[in-house]
Amino acid sequence: MTELLPVLTETWDAPRSWRLSTYEKHGGYGGLKKALTMTPGDLVQAVKDSGLRGRGGAGFPAGMKWGFLPPDDGGPRYLVVNADESEPGTCKDIPLMMASPQHLIEGVIITSYAIGCNHAFIYVRGEVLHVYRRLLEAVAEARRVGYLGTDILGSGFDLEITVHAGAGAYICGEETALLDSLEGLRGQPRLKPPFPAVAGLYARPTVVNNVETVASVPGIVARGVDWFTGMGTEKSTGHGLFSLSGHVTRPGQYEAPLGITLRELLDQAGGMRGGKPLKFWTPGGSSTPLFTAEHLDTPLDYESVGAAGSMLGTRALQLFDDTVCVVRAVSRWTDFYAHESCGKCTPCREGTYWLKQILHRIEEGQGQDQDVDLLLDLCDNILGRSFCALGDGATSPITSSIQHFREEYQAHIDGRGCPFDPSASALFPYTPRTRTPDAAGRELAGADAGGH
Structure with a gap:
């Protein structure tokens, strides 16, 4: 270890x-x-x-x-x-x-x-x-x-x-x-x-x-x-600070050689809070593509994380258990990027605005059948076309969350609301893996996703 x-x-x-x-x-x-x-x-x-x-x-x-x-x-x-x-x-x-x-x-x-x-x-x-x-x-x-x-x-x-x-x-x-x-x-x-x-x-x-x-x-x-x-890996040498936040027993800064895994860091941090299963996490902040529990043993170095489909970024490991609505978390992050877009280039200025509107209506139960594909189309028109990396980063949580949790997006659309909301309709084709979260759980997901 x-x-x-x-x-x-x-x-x-x-x-x-x-x-x-x-x-x-x-x-x-x-x-x-x-x-x-x-x-x-x-x-x-x-x-x-x-x-x-x-x-x-x-x-x-x-x-x-x-x-x-x-x-x-x-x-x-x-x-x-x-x-x-x-x-x-x-x-x-x-x-x-x-x-x-x-x-x-x-x-x-x-x-x-x-x-x-x-x-x-x-x-x-x-x-x-x-x-x-x-x-x-x-x-x-x-x-x-x-x-x-x-x-x-x-x-x-x-x-x-x-x-x-x-x-x-x-x-x-x-x-x-x-x-x-x-x-x-x-x-x-x-x-x-x-x-x-x-x-x-x-x-x-x-x-x-x-x-x-x-x-x-x-x-x-x-x-x-x-x-x-002598620390780290051949191409990712040295030590680094890993910031664990969210649904972890002991959040904080963990300094370790590059190449350590999230599973090893979680052992040091006391595991997931309350023993709940890990649902998704960010390897390098909210502008990096999401990982799931399947990536617990991915070495946290630049090459390994890149090969697995994400970026090591700032090593900001935000951990979310299975009481969290991924659509809500991504929507909060997108609110942040839309707000912080400097407005210099059209793809980012207009694209983040429309991403925000579509995510809001999906979460509020007003989504349409074509909205998930529309989100992907918008992301495709932003990625690689914005003036700086802000636009690219704004698309990462959306495209990766759809890749891993498309059925959850569809459940919001089919059931006209969030399946994690206690007041939601009984028509959902999606069943959360654990109990419905209380308001505090949803607020925590939003705070982690949208704060500085």
Whole structure:
């Protein structure tokens, strides 16, 4: 059985874990001191050799992204940390920044040194004011002891970090929309190319990385490439945070090597709440195709999850037992995507609106026989045609839920209502596997599906 592996979470239960002194007592900033004895090129190569992949969803190799920067032309280049965590079900970066912000700060300094950046930005979701304040204090602590500012630790390297609070838009999790927002513009995705590595923040070469990606860098430098590649799988190396939420006995953050299975994580989390059967779950947040109990033993690495028909994404594992109406859960997610569409492109702006209307009428007992096929047709017209990945992500829970639970959609249409609703008609051709849920069960499904 794969064991949990606390690396980023190692100090979370220490007294005043967020303080610099606590971080240093556990070996913090050892990676920075070692990094400053290396050349920037050697650091980039070390991250490439480690196989560290972006932990924000797409899983693109971090070292390769750094290597895309053009040769130094004497002008500024930037590091931007994407801390705008807002995918429904995703809750790993915010607790990391709350419990151990210095992991991120040290990672920012090392990464900036590696790419030749003298001004880095951390773009934090505006709603999490407590995290914003904690990061400001963490930056101030690091500056007071000489880890930031001019001539860091006598190396001749200068760096300033700006912590920026966004205005609360899901679309700003897309890297180019984040850059526009950081520049004071409306947060909407940019046309690519040019990519941020060539023309990013203020039209200068820019690296945009997720919080967990950057926070993983100090461990690679301090403990070595072999230590990191000794975890995970051949193509999905290292450790990662797995966020378990929903109908699980002990929800929370579980740090483990990539390649662990949900069955193993559930064993660590005490199993499904109340011993009820698992009905469906998301492997990487609500914008990834749904899995069912048949996928309990799928290794949670990029290749295995992809081969099984979904995406590892942000490793936001939302678990739903068989008291949950899948149509209702998907409808709530679709409400979110329709609301958060920036409106720049027609497929996403119009498509998510109509997906929302059709799902509402199916759930409310007004569905028509052709509605399921209409949903699939709409998804087909959005997928691959929207300006950014928001439109694609909005279709994933719909198409996958129809693939696995088409009979449940049909039951809503044939029975003129939800088969999980106690007041529903007795004409349903669909029989839930367990008792009808109470209002609290339905509200929980909606909260998991539609919250930030």
